[in-house]
Amino acid sequence: MLEHHDSGPIRTLRLARPPVNALHVPMFEALGAAVRAAPDAGVRGLVLTGGGKLFSAGLDVSVLAALDAASLKAFLGSFFACLQTLAQSRLPIVAAINGHSPAGGAVLALFCDQRVMARGDFRIGLNEVQVGLLPGPLIYGVLKRVVSLRVANQMLPQGLLLTPEEALGVGLVDELVEPAELEGRARAWLERVLALPPVAYGATRAMARADLVAMMVEATRRDPNEMVEAWMGEETRSSLAALVAKLGRR
Numbered sequence: 673m674l675e676h677h678d679s680g681p682i683r684t685l686r687l688a689r690p691p692v693n694a695l696h697v698p699m700f701e702a703l704g705a706a707v708r709a710a711p712d713a714g715v716r717g718l719v720l721t722g723g724g725k726l727f728s729a730g731l732d733v734s735v736l737a738a739l740d741a742a743s744l745k746a747f748l749g750s751f752f753a754c755l756q757t758l759a760q761s762r763l764p765i766v767a768a769i770n771g772h773s774p775a776g777g778a779v780l781a782l783f784c785d786q787r788v789m790a791r792g793d794f795r796i797g798l799n800e801v802q803v804g805l806l807p808g809p810l811i812y813g814v815l816k817r818v819v820s821l822r823v824a825n826q827m828l829p830q831g832l833l834l835t836p837e838e839a840l841g842v843g844l845v846d847e848l849v850e851p852a853e854l855e856g857r858a859r860a861w862l863e864r865v866l867a868l869p870p871v872a873y874g875a876t877r878a879m880a881r882a883d884l885v886a887m888m889v890e891a892t893r894r895d896p897n898e899m900v901e902a903w904m905g906e907e908t909r910s911s912l913a914a915l916v917a918k919l920g921r922r
Contacts, residue, residue, distance in 0.1 A: 674724065681716035682862050684768075684855065692729035694721045695746060695776045700754035704777075707757050707765075714823040717862035719855060720784060721768035727796075730775030733803070733919070735778075737912040741904050749897040752810075754886070758783040759888045764787070764865050764873060768858040769845065774799050774833055778844075782814045783884070785877070787844070788858045789836045790851040795838050795901065801831035804911025806902040810891035817884065819843045 675686040687693040703720075710718060722728055739747060754882070758765065758780070767781035768788040773796040779913050780797070781787050789796065798815060800807045807828055816824040823842045827831065839845045849857045866874060902908065 673699055674706055676706065678715070679859060681714065681866065682719060682859050683710055683715040683717075684711075684719040684721060684859075686721050687728055688723040690724055692726050693724065693777070694729050694734075695751070695780075696732040696735050697750045700750045704754040704757040707761050707763075708854070710761075710763055716763060717728075718763050718765045719768050719858045719862065720765055720780065721855060721906050722770050722773075723898045724771075726771040726777070727767070727773040727902050728777030728780060729772065730777045730779075733912055734916050736903070737909070737916045741872035741900055741916070744903060745900045748899055749892075752892050752896060754893060755779070755783055755810075756888045758883075759884045764877065765863060766858040766861055767796075768780035768854050769796065770851065770854055772796070775803075775805075776805055777813065779811060781845075782818055786846050786858075786861050786879075788847045788849060788854060788861065789839060790854045791836055791844040791848050792851060794836055796836070796844060797831070797833035798828055799831035799833050801829060803915050804908045806899060806908075808891075808895050808899045808902075810887065810895050813887050813891075814884070817887070 673689050675688045677684040677686065685703065685748070689699060707718065709752065765784040766786045766788060767784040769781055769787060771790065772794050773781060775798060778796050778798050778906055798811055812824065812828055815828060819842050834842070834844060836848050840848050847857065
């Protein structure tokens with residue numbers, strides 16, 4: 673489900689839930705635990721990437737479609753706890769985006785310090801609206817934090833998915849590389865920042881991410897209840913059922 677590979681002080685965490693690395697509660701728990709445990713293992717930087725041909729297809733819609741309100745609240749609570757762990761980690765984290773990264777996959781990448789994406793016929797973005805899901809204030813806020821307000825207001829209401837080149841153009845990703853170079857370039861970025869004076873870098877990084885941490889704390893208090901109410905609505909349930917049926921026919 674989550675593979676670990678160490679290269680000196682850098683640890684690669686690879687999502688490994690074939691076929692599309694769909695996110696569910698055990699994945700959230702495994703990822704959160706791995707990020708929390710890394711500093712005590714002597715790790716100084718993390719690369720987050722996906723196994724196979726995708727970074728992550730996002731939240732597991734087959735699981736979502738079957739949840740009642742109480743179970744959905746618990747699911748979202750686990751997702752938010754994982755995101756809060758990423759936000760609060762004192763280690764720099766690079767997303768090495770190796771393929772498609774819609775919805776929840778893009779959200780994971782937005783919580784990283786740097787996003788390096790492979791060139792190719794891939795798409796990245798927050799397409800929740802296209803499948804009948806309300807993205808919620810947290811996702812809007814995190815997207816707006818990384819791209820401009822204007823771009824966020826274009827992308828999110830339409831659920832737009834972007835090519836790697838388009839994503840680079842609006843600042844959703846920071847660098848494009850050939851697929852074979854992806855993890856090496858992610859590690860190279862970490863090596864550069866880890867060579868900086870550690871106290872000064874750590875304190876400045878914490879200052880730069882304080883708004884993300886505050887956003888996450890507020891969202892954990894507020895967003896799950898609002899999202900449960902919206903996601904249990906007739907439009908969302910029928911949209912999820914149609915999507916699960918479509919995926920089942922492939």
